[in-house]
Every structure is written in C-alpha cells, then in structure tokens.
Amino acid sequence: MTPLEQKPPNPLDDEALLRDRLSSYLQAQSGRSWTVGPFTRYAVGFSWITYGFTAREEGSSDERGLILRLGPPYGLFAPYSAHPQYAALKALETSRVPVPRVFWWSDDVAILGAPFFISEKMPGVAPVPWSGSFEAGYRQSIGAQFVSAIAALHACDARNSGIAQNDTTVENAALKQIDFWQEAGARWALKSHPMLHWALRWLRRNQPVAPRVSLVHGDYRLGNFLEQDGRITAILDWELVHVGDPHEDIGWAFLPQFAMGSGLICRLIPRDEFIAQYERESGIKVNPASVHFYLVFSLVKLALTHIAAIRCFEEGRFNDMRMPAMGTQLAPVLRQIEKLLQ
Amino acid sequence: MNNSLPRLIDGMVATLRSEIIPHLDGEFARGQAFGVIYMLNNIRLRADWSPAFLGEQLAALVELAVSLGSLGVDTKFIPETAPDSSDPRVLEALRDEGDQRVCALMDWLEQQRAQLSVDTAAALDAALFRYMNRQLKWELSTSAKPMFAEISGGAE
CATH class of the missing domain: 3.30.200.20 (Phosphorylase Kinase; domain 1)
Structure with missing residues (x-):
C-alpha cells in the first residue's frame, strides 16, 4: 500500500x-x-x-x-x-x-x-425476553414500574422536548410513521414481499387519530431497561424516539415476540392490568382499534428491521451471524401479520 | 432464506476466522475449525439453493395466476406454467419478479376496488391471501427451529 x-x-x-x-x-x-x-x-x-x-x-x-x-x-x-x-x-x-x-x-x-x-452509567442489568423466569412478586413489581414509566413518558409535554415535531398532529401521526418506515424499507429491501406490501396498504387505509401527540420511545420492551434490586433504574435505547401516537409504544410492547408464550405483556403483566394502570397514570384512554392498528404497524416495523439486517449482512457491512439469523425471522413475522389481517 | 448462499458462507468463514478461532484453546480444536472453513469453501463452489424449494414457490405463483385468470384478471405478468429450467438463479429471479408483480397487482386492486363487484374484489383478496399463505407456510416448514436464546446467551 x-x-x-x-x-x-x-x-x-x-x-x-x-x-x-x-x-x-x-x-x-x-x-x-x-x-x-x-x-x-x-x-x-x-x-x-x-x-x-x-x-x-x-x-x-x-x-x-x-x-x-x-x-x-x-x-x-x-x-x-x-x-x-x-x-x-x-x-x-x-x-x-x-x-x-x-x-x-x-x-x-x-x-x-x-x-x-x-x-x-446507571446501575443494574437488562432482563431479556428469551431467558430465565421471573418470580411472581418480582414480575408484578417490575411490571407495574414498566407501565408507570411509559405512562409518565406519554404524559410529558412533547412540544418542549427538543425532539423535532415535523408538523406531527393527532390526525397525521400514523401517516408520518407509515411514510418513514415504508421509505426506509424501500431503501433496504432486496426483493418484494407481498404480505408486507399488503400490510402497508392496510395501514394506510386504517390510520387512527391519536389521542394526543406524545413522546414515543419507539422500542419500549423487556430488554431495554436496567433493573437492580427490584427497581427499574433506567429506560435505555432511545434511538427511535420521536413524537407520535402513544398507542405506538403500547403496540410494540404488546408484540408476541416479547411475551415468549407467557400470555403476559413482555413476560411481566397481564394485558388488562397494563391497560388499566396505564390509563389511570397517563390520563390517556386506550383505544382497542388503535392498539390493533399499532400491533400490525409494529409487526411491519419488525419485518422491516429484519429486512435491514438482511441487507446489512448481504452488503458485508457486518459478519455478525445474528444478522442473517434475524433475517430468518421475516417469514414468521409476516405470518403473524397475515393472521391479524385475515 | 433471505441472504444469498455465497454471502452466508463468506460470513460464516469470516466469523470463524475473526471471532471463534482466536478464542479456541488447543491445536486440535483450531485445526477442526480450519477444517470447517475448508469444507465451507468447497460447498461455496458447488452448492446453491434447492430448485425444489424455489419450484414450490413458483408453483404457488402459477396457482395464483390460474385463480386470477378465472376471475378475468390479466395475469400475463405472472408465470402461468412452471419454467423448465432447474438453474436456481433463473428460478430465484422468476420468483422475485413474480412477487414484484403481485405487489403491483395489489396496487391495481386498490385503485380499481370501487369499480369491481364486491364478490370479485373478495375473490381477488382471497386468491392473494391463499398465495401469501402458501408461500409463508412453505418458508416456515423449511426453516430450522430458532436458536435465539443460545445465540444471545452463548450456551445450549
């Protein structure tokens, strides 16, 4: 050289x-x-x-x-x-x-x-969705704190956050996110995926009106907080933070991928308890149709994340074998979308 | 599988070299790892995705074309008969082109929905769902059991 x-x-x-x-x-x-x-x-x-x-x-x-x-x-x-x-x-x-x-x-x-x-640097460890089991008292306590944190986030005044508002309103919050992820998907996809295409069309036809414009974490789930001695010390991984419909974080946390067959939200708390506590603490009424919309949206987002991993690996940006392994999960996610939309 | 076979093998070889072999204790273990690299490189020269796997995906496209044809939809963009080539690259390109055109058909259906009878629109939706369902079930039935707990935890 x-x-x-x-x-x-x-x-x-x-x-x-x-x-x-x-x-x-x-x-x-x-x-x-x-x-x-x-x-x-x-x-x-x-x-x-x-x-x-x-x-x-x-x-x-x-x-x-x-x-x-x-x-x-x-x-x-x-x-x-x-x-x-x-x-x-x-x-x-x-x-x-x-x-x-x-x-x-x-x-x-x-x-x-x-x-x-x-x-x-905050103290604690990040419990992950796919390993170990939670003792009931611990699970209930962490579950309640998990809901309190997201309720507190959504109750904040997003306008004073310093996060770009991008003219987001309660009417266009869903559309802004559909556009964002569809444009990203167009850059990442190596081929067409009919189920994903169908789902994006469904999302465009079924956009809900948000109850308010909130700060949205964008990846709120088990694995993205630290816990020490039964106390959540920090919510982590804010790279997808934006303003939008608070139901977006609820839909993401409700993904079956984070329940791991437990029947609980993020293996922590029953769905009804999550919603009741969230409504009480945030003052936001949870709309079941919006939760359904953002559950489909979250699966679309997850599918697109897998597509990003496929491209990242195919282009040789990483040799990390977790990338193609993530790519194999595209079909199961698309199958979940199919079941929700049938 | 969504990544190409050559790239998967290159990634596996690179991972063995940079992430695994430097951490292996013992000459024999390292030798075995180099044996895996050598055999992977040989597989890379001769293997490709299975024509049988791609053939089923194309058969699903043919079934869709027949269903759409019976509903009076112009299906010239979707193969009506399975190709006689057994070259996986040809089959893969046909499948990808077919899927791209299925997406275009969805866009057309969205625009035309108001002009179609309710029954025709429902029948088109059903045909598309049958196609997507067959494709996804085939993908799932030909995928290994996930190992994400092992991948993230580093233990079996």
Whole structure:
C-alpha cells in the first residue's frame, strides 16, 4: 500500500485512539484535562456501539462512571444523528421516567468517527425476553414500574422536548410513521414481499387519530431497561424516539415476540392490568382499534428491521451471524401479520 | 432464506476466522475449525439453493395466476406454467419478479376496488391471501427451529 492509499486512522477501529480523542473532547468541553480509563464494550443491539468507561476530571477525586454511545456508518439504521437521543434524555431528566443523565453529544464525525453522546452509567442489568423466569412478586413489581414509566413518558409535554415535531398532529401521526418506515424499507429491501406490501396498504387505509401527540420511545420492551434490586433504574435505547401516537409504544410492547408464550405483556403483566394502570397514570384512554392498528404497524416495523439486517449482512457491512439469523425471522413475522389481517 | 448462499458462507468463514478461532484453546480444536472453513469453501463452489424449494414457490405463483385468470384478471405478468429450467438463479429471479408483480397487482386492486363487484374484489383478496399463505407456510416448514436464546446467551 502506498502512502496515498493509506486510510486515515479511524477511532471506531482503534480503542486507544478513541480514548485519546475522547479525552481531548472532554477537555475542550470542560476546560480541564480528563483521565479516561479503559473501555468495556457492551454486546447490545445491532446499531449503536456502547462503551462503559470511567473518567476523572483534573482536580476532582471522584471517578465517574460514564457511557459512550456511537452510531457507526455501517449500523443497521445508519446514517445516525445523536441529537434526538440527547434531547429526549435531557428533556426527561426531571420527569418521572427513569433515565440516565446525559452530558454531551455531537454529530460531527471528525471528533470520534461517528455521531455520539455521553451519559451517566446507571446501575443494574437488562432482563431479556428469551431467558430465565421471573418470580411472581418480582414480575408484578417490575411490571407495574414498566407501565408507570411509559405512562409518565406519554404524559410529558412533547412540544418542549427538543425532539423535532415535523408538523406531527393527532390526525397525521400514523401517516408520518407509515411514510418513514415504508421509505426506509424501500431503501433496504432486496426483493418484494407481498404480505408486507399488503400490510402497508392496510395501514394506510386504517390510520387512527391519536389521542394526543406524545413522546414515543419507539422500542419500549423487556430488554431495554436496567433493573437492580427490584427497581427499574433506567429506560435505555432511545434511538427511535420521536413524537407520535402513544398507542405506538403500547403496540410494540404488546408484540408476541416479547411475551415468549407467557400470555403476559413482555413476560411481566397481564394485558388488562397494563391497560388499566396505564390509563389511570397517563390520563390517556386506550383505544382497542388503535392498539390493533399499532400491533400490525409494529409487526411491519419488525419485518422491516429484519429486512435491514438482511441487507446489512448481504452488503458485508457486518459478519455478525445474528444478522442473517434475524433475517430468518421475516417469514414468521409476516405470518403473524397475515393472521391479524385475515 | 433471505441472504444469498455465497454471502452466508463468506460470513460464516469470516466469523470463524475473526471471532471463534482466536478464542479456541488447543491445536486440535483450531485445526477442526480450519477444517470447517475448508469444507465451507468447497460447498461455496458447488452448492446453491434447492430448485425444489424455489419450484414450490413458483408453483404457488402459477396457482395464483390460474385463480386470477378465472376471475378475468390479466395475469400475463405472472408465470402461468412452471419454467423448465432447474438453474436456481433463473428460478430465484422468476420468483422475485413474480412477487414484484403481485405487489403491483395489489396496487391495481386498490385503485380499481370501487369499480369491481364486491364478490370479485373478495375473490381477488382471497386468491392473494391463499398465495401469501402458501408461500409463508412453505418458508416456515423449511426453516430450522430458532436458536435465539443460545445465540444471545452463548450456551445450549
């Protein structure tokens, strides 16, 4: 390789370089030097890269536990912006939604090689849908907190969140999301899928009017929160946050994929109890027709996520074997859509 | 299967090299892993998706074309008889083209629905659902039992 062909050093491929760049960035932000400890990379998700690290600011004796999240150009839903996640977390810091405090963000790829944000590291572990079993008392307590957090999110004033409103109204909230995902699907699909095409047409014909325009998490489920000693410490993974119909998060949480045959929402709480507590705490009346619409919509979104994984792997952006494995789940998801629409 | 066979094999080989072999203890275990890579590379040179699998998908398209024809719908865009080629790439391209045209037919049906009798529209919907149902059931019956707990947990 000649010098002209040499690729510039990329912090995404070199953790030592990433740590150096991060130290410089923190110094530029605070006006003091920082000592950044080694990174721990967390094997979560297919999109954003997540590192835990400790950092000590010059003159301070406290070592801070922090999280760095980077949206790489080869990620499942790339290209990314860190701003919506930063804005949502910042807006929710004083709310009843448990979230980590967020400190810095930038979409300037010259800094760390990708859009990024830095937040507080929260204690706890993320229970996942497909392993282990929950003791009844634990399940009921976590289930109630799971509902409280989403009810609190939907009760927030979305207009002051800093999230782009995109002229979203109660009338067009569903259409905005159908357009967003259909356009993404057109970029990702390697072939046509008649059941998916049928479902998208059905969604366009059956758009509900939202009860209000809320902040919508976009991936609210078991696996996307941290728990410690029976308490939810943080709701995570805000990369799909947007404004829209609050039923959207309900439809996603109600997916059978997260129930794992338990008959419970996310293996935590019966559907009727979820709805009753949610209505009580959010002040939003749950419309069964809207739940049905957003259940179909969520399956469409899940199918499109699988299609994104298929393309990502086919283009060689990842060799991660979880990608084609996800791709094999396209047919089961389309079959679930068929059953719902028959 | 939604990814191409050559790409799946390339991905498996790359994963073995970069994610598995460096973590294997013991010369014999590493040698076995290289044996798997060698055999995968051989399979890559000779294997392709099964013509029988693709043939069933095309048979479903033919059934749809016959149903639509009996309802007076122009079906020239969907193969009315199964092709005599056994080349999987030819069959795959025909299936993909057929599915693309089924989607176009759905768009047409949406636009024409008001002009069609209720019975005709219902019969067209039913034919399309029979097609999609046959395709999806075939896909599911030819898929292995999912192993996501093992994939995420790293243990059987």
